[in-house]
Each structure stands twice: as structure tokens, then as C-alpha cells.
Amino acid sequence: MKYNTIDLFAGCGGLMDGFMQEGGFNTLACVEWETFPCQTLANRLEKRWHHKNAKEEVVRFDIQRTDELINGFDDEEYGKHIGLKKLIGDKKIDLVIGGPPCQAYSLAGRIRDPHGMRDDYRNYLFESYIRILEYFRPAFFVFENVVGMLSAAPDGTPIVDKIRKAFDDAGYCVIDDFKNAVYDVADFGIPQHRKRVIILGVSKTLNANDSNLGRKVLDEFYKEQMPKFISSASPKTVKDAIGDLPIILPCKEVIKENGHKFSHQPTDGSGVMNHVPRFHSERDQRIFSMLAEDIESGKNQYVSIEALKKLYTEMTGKKSNIHKYYVLRWNEPSNTIPAHLYKDGMRHIHPDPVQARSITVREAARLQTFADDFEFLGPMMAQYKMIGNAVPSDFAKIIAKGVYQLLSKYEINI
Structure with missing residues (x-):
């Protein structure tokens, strides 16, 4: 069985590509607002994953304008689109994946910005993510972000407290302490040190007969699924990744x-x-x-x-x-x-x-575990930027494996 996904803040598609490589997921829509990542993503969907409707499935739009994103828009900047509602049609969305831009949460970003990124609108893009969750009601979601998110407090209140409460209000269980959701991708055989927070969300209505099922799923994901993918072999190195180029x-x-x-x-x-x-x-x-x-x-x-x-x-x-x-x-x-x-x-x-x-761009892509047939479009500087913003695709595949096993194990009735 394949599960249907929507990818938010999709970038050039590192997260999407990993989920597609796993084999158990089918991408129905990707939302991204920058031009060159959208072009790269549509090209990947079409050439590698043989999506005939790739250019419509990649929706270039401002996710903050959620109502238009869902119902369709005709915009001077972003063009015209039927919206996610018509694009998805009567298909069931099982999973939403993605992570808002990390610059507002990153420690480096806060150091460089004279206001510590307190006034950056990206602090609250998670609210748009949640509005999509509330509309499509998937069984699970995967929310990825930088470790700096754990210490960010743009208005004095820790952003993690706001995010946790927002997910709870939207009807989803998440892990109690996000510090236990931090992973260094190098531990999973990725040739790069990169720490990220991976938040799995589970619908509270997953099973009406078992109110604790969400917590059981979360425990299994963090205590069983993810640990079993941690590599016992020596870490992969720069030479392993780019030495043959x-x-x-x-x-x-x-x-x-x-x-x-x-x-x-x-x-x-x-x-x-x-x-x-x-x-x-x-x-x-x-x-x-x-x-x-x-x-x-x-x-x-x-x-x-x-x-x-x-x-x-x-x-x-x-x-x-x-x-x-x-x-x-x-x-x-x-x-x-x-x-x-x-x-x-x-x-x-x-x-x-x-x-x-x-x-080079290809060496950066190798260190991010993009396949060599993954073609990056646009100017060189745009290519570097989209690669740096991406989730390593091999790490995304590992997350996808864990999520797929849980979706398959538990009967999804919502």
C-alpha cells in the first residue's frame, strides 16, 4: 500500500525525494514559494518519479495565504492555480511532511541579525503548517527544523511551547520534550554532521477505542524505529562522499x-x-x-x-x-x-x-546524499542555497521507513 503525502516548505525536494525512495509514499502536492527550488522539484518529480502532472503538483505560492492555497488563486506574482482542494480531489492525505524555513530559529541567524530574529515573520510559519493539517486531517505529520528552535523565544515565550500547544489544539499528539527528538544525521550514515529536530505528530483520533494509541506510536517511533537505523559502522566520510568525483x-x-x-x-x-x-x-x-x-x-x-x-x-x-x-x-x-x-x-x-x-554544487549535494541524477536548476548560487536548506535525502528515507512501518502496523480509520 502507498500512503499519500503533501510536502510543505518543500524546497528542492530533499525530504520528498527520501520519502519517494522509500517506496511506500506517493507525493500529491508540494508547496514552495521560491522559483528555482520549484523548477528543480518539478523537474525531479517528472524525470525521476514520472509524474505527468508535476508542474501543477508543485505549487509555487505563499503558504501564509492559506485560504487561497487551498481554494485556488490567480496572482500577479505566483500565477494561477486550482488550489490544493481541487488538486487533491477525493484522495485521502495520510501524511504531511515539511519544515518551515529555519533561519529565524538558527543560532547563526540570531547572531547575525541585530534584533536576534525577534521580528522575523518566519518565527510563526508553523501556524500555516498547522492550518493545512487542520484542513486535510492526516493521520501523521513529520515536522523538521533546526536545533536552534529549542531555544528560540522571539516574544519572550519559548517557541517550542507555542508549537506544542498549537499541535495539541489541532488534535495531534507530539513528544513531550523536543530535546529527545534531536538527531545528528552523521549517526545514520550521512557523511555530514547536521543536527535536526524531527517531530512526529499523531492524530488523537487515530483509534477511537484507544485514547493512548498516539502516545504508543510516538514511543515506538522514538524508542524503537529511529534507534534501529543508527549505524554501527564507522561514520561515512568526506572521502566516501566525494573522493571519486x-x-x-x-x-x-x-x-x-x-x-x-x-x-x-x-x-x-x-x-x-x-x-x-x-x-x-x-x-x-x-x-x-x-x-x-x-x-x-x-x-x-x-x-x-x-x-x-x-x-x-x-x-x-x-x-x-x-x-x-x-x-x-x-x-x-x-x-x-x-x-x-x-x-x-x-x-x-x-x-x-x-x-x-x-x-562544487555536486559535492555539496553528495554530502547531502542527493543522487547524482538529481539535477539542480537555476543560477549556481540558488543551487547552493537550495541544497543547504534541504533535508539529506538518505536521512529522509530513514524517517520514511520508520513512519511507513507505523502507518502499516496500526489501522488508520480517520
Whole structure:
């Protein structure tokens, strides 16, 4: 049996793709407001999952305008759409998945914003998520977000208290302490350290004859299902993820093509999709090579935060309160792949000193466990951003396996 899903805040589809890979889920609709992730998502649904109606199933719209999203809209910015109600028709929605944009909850975002993200509208996008739950009444939902959510309190009240109460008012059981819903994806065989909160919600009306069933399902998910997927093998490393990709060396001279400048060029012409690095100045190439060589040689002169901050000042004449450089280690999982990667790649320097560059879109995608046939559309910076915002697809598949087993085990009567 396949269960029908709606994906909210879908991005380019990391969560969706993992659920589709599991094999027991069928995506009926994805909601996302940014153009290039929508194009990427529709392309993936059509080419990989053979959805003939992919362009309509991917709904580009502002989820805060929930009534229009459900009933249809004709908008100057977003175009025209029949709405989720007609798109879904008489099909039953078993599961809603997704997570509101994390920037308002992230610790880094709060540090960078002078107001600590207190005035950011994204603090309350969970309310739009809940309105979709209330309309379609799925048996389960999966709500994903950053660990910073646990400490966010934009108006003085912890956001987790608001979210927990909102889910309860909407008729769903969730785990009592969200701290017990935190996972580092590296523990599940993902070649990257990335901590996320995974909230499973279970309808209180799952079974009218057993008012405690929701709690039983939650206990089984967190105490049995998720732990059994934790890998007992050695962590997957950067080398495991990207070590076989074509080498990309610096050019002797800057290449100019179609209005773009290139500082690097693949050496073997293999044609791997999205495997071209951003432009790097000669100064940055020297820094990247020096830092990677420092790690490779074992000298480790530039591994402390203070040494990296000092180097940044010496090389650029600027000062920074945080260290700007980080070289990926071949034999360790990567640091977190963030959306911020679209602004610069200095904290994701390739570990090969000869290549003297930051990671490519494809390398970022590999570290996020996207398949090589997953094509990212739009400008390079948009591709980095959508990858950094995504849920690693292999981790999404693990969540999907746990959820599918629970949906299959318990009779769903709602």
C-alpha cells in the first residue's frame, strides 16, 4: 500500500525525494514559494518519479495565504492555480511532511541579525503548517527544523511551547520534550554532521477505542524505529562522499564564457552535473591551498579559531569575530552544509590542496546524499542555497521507513 503525502516548505525536494525512495509514499502536492527550488522539484518529480502532472503538483505560492492555497488563486506574482482542494480531489492525505524555513530559529541567524530574529515573520510559519493539517486531517505529520528552535523565544515565550500547544489544539499528539527528538544525521550514515529536530505528530483520533494509541506510536517511533537505523559502522566520510568525483584544477588564466568568469576547469571532461566551482581569486586560491596543505601535512598550524582569524586579517586586512576558513577533512564527516554556502565557500574548502577551491554544487549535494541524477536548476548560487536548506535525502528515507512501518502496523480509520 502507498500512503499519500503533501510536502510543505518543500524546497528542492530533499525530504520528498527520501520519502519517494522509500517506496511506500506517493507525493500529491508540494508547496514552495521560491522559483528555482520549484523548477528543480518539478523537474525531479517528472524525470525521476514520472509524474505527468508535476508542474501543477508543485505549487509555487505563499503558504501564509492559506485560504487561497487551498481554494485556488490567480496572482500577479505566483500565477494561477486550482488550489490544493481541487488538486487533491477525493484522495485521502495520510501524511504531511515539511519544515518551515529555519533561519529565524538558527543560532547563526540570531547572531547575525541585530534584533536576534525577534521580528522575523518566519518565527510563526508553523501556524500555516498547522492550518493545512487542520484542513486535510492526516493521520501523521513529520515536522523538521533546526536545533536552534529549542531555544528560540522571539516574544519572550519559548517557541517550542507555542508549537506544542498549537499541535495539541489541532488534535495531534507530539513528544513531550523536543530535546529527545534531536538527531545528528552523521549517526545514520550521512557523511555530514547536521543536527535536526524531527517531530512526529499523531492524530488523537487515530483509534477511537484507544485514547493512548498516539502516545504508543510516538514511543515506538522514538524508542524503537529511529534507534534501529543508527549505524554501527564507522561514520561515512568526506572521502566516501566525494573522493571519486573528477579533479578540478585551477586554470592558468581566467576563462571568460557567456559573461561568466571561471578560475577552475574539470580535467577529464566527465560531464558530471553541477560539478563546476565558483570563481576564486588568486589570493583565495593561495589561502585554500595553504590551509589544505597544512591539514594534509599534519603541521596543523591553522586549525585553531584564533589562528584562522589572525590569518584572515593578515590576508584581507579585515577583522572577523568568527573564523572564516574551514577545510573539510577527508577522513571525517563534513561540517554542516548550510544555505549560507551560496554567499561564500570559505568554510567548505576542498581537502585537496592541489585543487585550491571550495566545494562544487555536486559535492555539496553528495554530502547531502542527493543522487547524482538529481539535477539542480537555476543560477549556481540558488543551487547552493537550495541544497543547504534541504533535508539529506538518505536521512529522509530513514524517517520514511520508520513512519511507513507505523502507518502499516496500526489501522488508520480517520
